Amino acid sequence: MVAEMRMIRWMCGYTRLDRMRNVVIRERVELTPLEDKLRETRLRWFGHVKRRSVDAPVRRCEVINLSHYRRGRGRPKMS
Numbered sequence: 001m002v003a004e005m006r007m008i009r010w011m012c013g014y015t016r017l018d019r020m021r022n023v024v025i026r027e028r029v030e031l032t033p034l035e036d037k038l039r040e041t042r043l044r045w046f047g048h049v050k051r052r053s054v055d056a057p058v059r060r061c062e063v064i065n066l067s068h069y070r071r072g073r074g075r076p077k078m079s
Contacts (some may be wrong), residue, residue: 001034006027008029011029
């Protein structure tokens, strides 16, 4: 969020010394936050996945039973 606002400020020609609120700058540029856009695309992908059949490889992980699986102690392996 900080990097995004820094880029928006740079595009508009404002600096932190101008002491303008982020909300005011966003209203002038009419940009939605990047977090909202990312959430929107994730939800769109989720909708595609849910419409697939249960036999599809993407959906097969929903029915896997991991109750017998136990993770080892210590630091995880690199691979």
